[in-house]
Structures are given as structure tokens and as C-alpha cells.
Amino acid sequence: MARSRDIAIEPRYRSPRKRRGRAKVRIQPPMTPMIDVTFQLLLFFLMTAAFRNEGNIASSIPQSGDVAGPPQIGQIVVFVIVGQEGAGDDARPVYAIRKLGRERQIEVPKGLPAGEYKQQMALGLYEELARVKSDVQDPKLQSELQVIIRPEVDPARFAEDQRPYVRWEYVVDAYNQATRVEFAKIGFQWQAFAGEGAF
């Protein structure tokens, strides 16, 4: 039907052979295999996608001794004492700040659930460190403040069948709080821990 009408509209004569040659053929490449492959690829990337929802906190490894060498005269060293109470799922962090021979414990209400306790502890440590920093008026001295994260194990805080230790988590949290306060020099005390019989 349609074809005969097309011919009728044709303004001038064309031979049947030419007309056959001109026949409009709509060429469409087969889409199905491509879609198949694409779906396979999509599935592959979906399955292997490993979203690393992580970040890094930068720190330095001193080549000799702890942190950034021995403290200079006039330099104030602030120790952040990281301890732990109990082991396993009942573990709780214990933070204290030791500065110029005086130690100040971070206090948090005992009744809090573990997660909130840890968070309040971190917050308390942050506030205390911020206070330590602002207490030093002289900008030169302030820039030379050195913070040392010092994990300390107190066997008295553990039950008899538990081995005393400090969780990495609490050490990282303390380090992170010191980073937040933006001290110029922050380091871990790690030499003592890596040696034989550290615990």
C-alpha cells in the first residue's frame, strides 16, 4: 500500500531496478549483545566496588628517641596519658593530662553507655587540651608546646584474669583530639612499648 503510493508521488520516471536499489533499509546494529555486556560490566563494578570510607591522620616517626627529640629548655611538654579500664567489650578509656609534674584526670559520669562514655571522654580531653594551649600566653612558647601521647597500663584497673593493655582505638582518639587543638608538635611515645617485656 504505502509503497505504491510512494511510487505514485514520484515526480519523474525511475526504472524498477533503480527503485529496488534505492529501497530504504533502516540499518540498526543489534543492541541486545551490547546491553548484555554493559549489564555484565555494571554488575561487576557494583560487586567489586569497595568504598573506602576512611581517612588518614598524619603523624611522624622520629628517627631517634620519642617524638621530636629531647625537649628544649623552656619548652613545655604536655603528656596525654591514655589508659584503659577493663578489657574486651567492657573496656573504657581513661585519659589524663600531665604537665609540669601535675596530673589532671578527665572525669566523665560513670553510668554512661560505652559509646557515649568514649565520646564524652574525647570531648573532655579536647577541652582540657584547648585550655592547656590557651593558658600559655606567649605565642613563641605556645608554638613550641609539645604533646606526647603516652599510653600507660595500670594493672589495678583490670580484673585478675584479664591481661592489662591499652586499645589502639583510645590512643588514636587521644591523638585525634590533640590534632584538633592544633598543637605544633604531637607524637606518640612508642619506644617503651616496642621493647621486650613492655607489658
Add this chain to the structure above:
Amino acid sequence: MAKSVAYADRGPTGDVSINMTPMIDVVFQLMIFFILSSQLASPEISQKIVLPKPHEEKIIPEREVKESRVVVNILAKEDDRNHGRDEKVMPGDLAHYEVSGLKISETEAAEKLKAIIEARSAAARKAGNKEFHVEVRADHRVAYEHVARALVAAGAAGVEKAYITVGRGGPADGE
């Protein structure tokens, strides 16, 4: 309204096909998104680690770390089913270290870690990378001494920079 002429002309035998083009467009978009946004699961990164999540973490996002590095995974023994059979697992115990899929036990860690880190940092220097760091990817439950051991090994290998890997966002795991 009257049907269009073209529609009427097609008649009852007109064959119906779904327009594939928009679907393919969308699929391609999705594919490109996943290719760009995902890093393939790499042997460098152990999936068995539950990272520490500090409160209000102040971190360098993963994608901004450009320099070459070696990732030291430190796995905790706690609730690891393979270990708990006959030996008593104490909280804080180390399962093993893992560097590029290679498992290193606690006893051989000091020398092996140092050797691997040395080799990797030498390779990075050879390839023209000025900066090199050790990424410490430790489970949050592991005792500090095990992490300290890795840091000491890195220090002995002459590396001056360490990055501590932490988890981001959401509530802390296991709580």
C-alpha cells in the same frame, strides 16, 4: 481527539518495541559512576579490620593522599573464629600483620616488617617518588604495643612519616 494518521495507518499488525536508548544511556551513566567512584578491592587493604572511629576526626581524605606508601594492616584476634578453638584469646591480642596480602606473625614481625618497608621505600625512591609513608591500618581493638612495633619497624627502615587510618562518619562499630 482523533488518532494521528501515522498511528491509524500502522494497523493491528504493527510491531511494538521498547525504546532502548534511554535505558542504555542510564546504564552507561551508572557504569561510569561506579568505575570512577570505586577503587577495586585491593590486596593492600584487609577487609577484616574494624577501624577506630575517633570523635570529630580531623583527617586527610583518602583521595588526597597522592604519594606512594606501604599499608601495614594490623588484625585483631578478638572474635576471629579460626583462632578461638583451643587457645584462649585475650582482648587486645594480635592475629597477624598483613602487608600486600602477606601474613606476618607477631614473632617475626620486627625483622620482616622492617625488610618489607625498606624494600618498598627503596622501590618508591627508584620510581622517582620523593615522599613515602607508612599507612598504619590497625583494628580498633588491638593493643597499642602491636601498633608500636610496626611504627618502630618503619622508623628502623628510615621512614619518617606515618598515616593512621581511621573510619569516617557514623557511630563507632561494636557499640
